[in-house]
Amino acid sequence: MNALPITFIGAGNVGTHLARRFHDTGFRVVQVFSRDKSKAEALAGSIGADAVDQLSGIVAHTGLYILAVRDDAIAEIGGQLADVGIRDGLFAHTSGATPASVLQPYFGRFGIFYPLQTFSPQRTPDFLDIPICIQASVPEDESLLKTIACAVGKQAVVMEERQRIALHVAAVFVNNFSNYLYQRGQHILEKEELSFDLLLPLIRETAEKVRHLPPNAAQTGPAVRGDKKTIARHLEYLQETPDDAALYETMTRLIVNAAKKK
Amino acid sequence: MNALPITFIGAGNVGTHLARRFHDTGFRVVQVFSRDKSKAEALAGSIGADAVDQLSGIVAHTGLYILAVRDDAIAEIGGQLADVGIRDGLFAHTSGATPASVLQPYFGRFGIFYPLQTFSPQRTPDFLDIPICIQASVPEDESLLKTIACAVGKQAVVMEERQRIALHVAAVFVNNFSNYLYQRGQHILEKEELSFDLLLPLIRETAEKVRHLPPNAAQTGPAVRGDKKTIARHLEYLQETPDDAALYETMTRLIVNAAKKK
Numbered sequence: 010m011n012a013l014p015i016t017f018i019g020a021g022n023v024g025t026h027l028a029r030r031f032h033d034t035g036f037r038v039v040q041v042f043s044r045d046k047s048k049a050e051a052l053a054g055s056i057g058a059d060a061v062d063q064l065s066g067i068v069a070h071t072g073l074y075i076l077a078v079r080d081d082a083i084a085e086i087g088g089q090l091a092d093v094g095i096r097d098g099l100f101a102h103t104s105g106a107t108p109a110s111v112l113q114p115y116f117g118r119f120g121i122f123y124p125l126q127t128f129s130p131q132r133t134p135d136f137l138d139i140p141i142c143i144q145a146s147v148p149e150d151e152s153l154l155k156t157i158a159c160a161v162g163k164q165a166v167v168m169e170e171r172q173r174i175a176l177h178v179a180a181v182f183v184n185n186f187s188n189y190l191y192q193r194g195q196h197i198l199e200k201e202e203l204s205f206d207l208l209l210p211l212i213r214e215t216a217e218k219v220r221h222l223p224p225n226a227a228q229t230g231p232a233v234r235g236d237k238k239t240i241a242r243h244l245e246y247l248q249e250t251p252d253d254a255a256l257y258e259t260m261t262r263l264i265v266n267a268a269k270k271k
Numbered sequence: 272m273n274a275l276p277i278t279f280i281g282a283g284n285v286g287t288h289l290a291r292r293f294h295d296t297g298f299r300v301v302q303v304f305s306r307d308k309s310k311a312e313a314l315a316g317s318i319g320a321d322a323v324d325q326l327s328g329i330v331a332h333t334g335l336y337i338l339a340v341r342d343d344a345i346a347e348i349g350g351q352l353a354d355v356g357i358r359d360g361l362f363a364h365t366s367g368a369t370p371a372s373v374l375q376p377y378f379g380r381f382g383i384f385y386p387l388q389t390f391s392p393q394r395t396p397d398f399l400d401i402p403i404c405i406q407a408s409v410p411e412d413e414s415l416l417k418t419i420a421c422a423v424g425k426q427a428v429v430m431e432e433r434q435r436i437a438l439h440v441a442a443v444f445v446n447n448f449s450n451y452l453y454q455r456g457q458h459i460l461e462k463e464e465l466s467f468d469l470l471l472p473l474i475r476e477t478a479e480k481v482r483h484l485p486p487n488a489a490q491t492g493p494a495v496r497g498d499k500k501t502i503a504r505h506l507e508y509l510q511e512t513p514d515d516a517a518l519y520e521t522m523t524r525l526i527v528n529a530a531k532k533k
Binding site (some may be wrong): 131132139176181184188190192193197203207221223230239246252253256257263267 | 368389391394396397402433434436439441445446450451452454456457460462465467469473476477478480483485489491492494495501509515517518519521
């Protein structure tokens with residue numbers, strides 16, 4: 010297994026963290042491709058791989074190619090790889106939102122290797138905590154990707170297209186949208202000359218609580234309590250920021266409705 | 272200081288956790304009042320205090336009375352305490368959204384002791400991580416509450432009425448509203464027969480990331496990237512749940528606008 014040659018296409022956030030993790034868990038990353046030569050070299054150099062910034066420099070093998078590129082570049086780079094004769098391995102992209110089938114025109118063996126986490130350059134992810142979503146066009150490749158996912162991540166989750174899209178939507182809700190709410194908290198505190206740090210313990214506890222209590226049971230606050238006086242005070246405070254006030258009203262209505270349905 | 276007699280009015284979530292913490296850090300809680308006798312007894316018994324379920328049983332002293340009751344009951348209970356001759360101590364309520372002034376008609380010394388955290392019966396809060404917001408009608412009482420807050424919590428933050436309301440609004444955004452987004456994640460995953468546990472590492476990392484990176488810098492995802500194809504796929508997935516689709520569109524628009532302003 011660990012003799013399997015692995016090529017990384019893309020040296021951005023996901024590519025970098027993933028390639029390092031592959032290397033750290035004993036896999037053999039042979040090449041890192043990025044059109045940005047310095048990025049390819051930085052990543053390749055740190056994991057004993059060769060850097061390549063031209064498609065023609067990519068070596069053909071029957072191992073695994075990980076396509077860790079922008080969602081809208083996956084199909085394009087697939088076509089370009091096929092054009093330069095790189096077609097015979099297993100080609101897996103790392104996107105939660107892009108169908109595996111965008112690779113079908115170019116390759117016989119293709120699939121998904123989607124780590125469900127938010128990656129940033131500044132932080133080293135804890136892969137032991139990351140589920141990896143798997144899909145493959147061929148049963149043997151599903152097994153292969155599962156084995157690899159279990160080695161580098163917390164668990165391998167084989168899922169269908171629709172399930173993965175759903176999971177990606179859910180990830181946008183809990184990650185992107187929550188982070189936007191943190192932004193509004195930051196904005197409000199800055200306006201009042203208070204430190205955003207004051208909110209950090211609450212943010213952490215909100216996230217930790219749902220490890221032990223399902224979120225519909227963990228819901229607290231004026232909306233679910235039906236505390237109209239507090240809601241009115243909050244809306245009065247928010248009257249100078251109409252977008253925040255509108256979002257507050259929408260969220261309050263949705264929380265009230267969700268509580269009714271329980 | 273630790274000889275100061277402290278009476279807890281209310282034995283709900285906040286009252287219980289706070290009274291236990293006072294006791295654990297060496298303060299002398301003399302009485303716990305709750306109209307629910309069993310609640311008063313359960314809390315009082317665990318911290319060596321007397322339980323009382325009648326207002327007439329509350330002992331007058333010049334120490335501290337913590338009013339940990341529902342927001343809309345604070346003024347009422349204040350009036351009732353004054354009526355039975357309990358007027359001479361310092362009366363502090365624990366609400367983030369209620370003005371200190373609701374206590375003014377009844378007491379010469381009044382204020383706020385508001386721990387900024389979400390409390391639930393099932394979880395023991397880490398008070399060493401909790402900022403406590405302070406306000407007092409008399410400078411000496413501000414000092415007193417500061418000293419107590421520093422002893423039981425992470426830090427004492429003296430703030431004005433408007434700042435505390437703002438902080439409470441911000442808390443609703445990062446806690447109540449984020450938790451609602453977790454609810455939606457839970458709902459989507461249940462529908463697809465996937466475990467909500469899959470999202471827990473992402474939820475945790477989202478919350479941890481803003482300890483190191485301000486939330487406006489931590490924003491990722493299709494909205495901030497302007498990835499219209501992914502947004503369209505997500506909205507297509509959400510078409511059976513119009514409330515989710517509408518919230519997705521609102522959030523996406525707000526994230527795009529916030530990114531423009533940067």
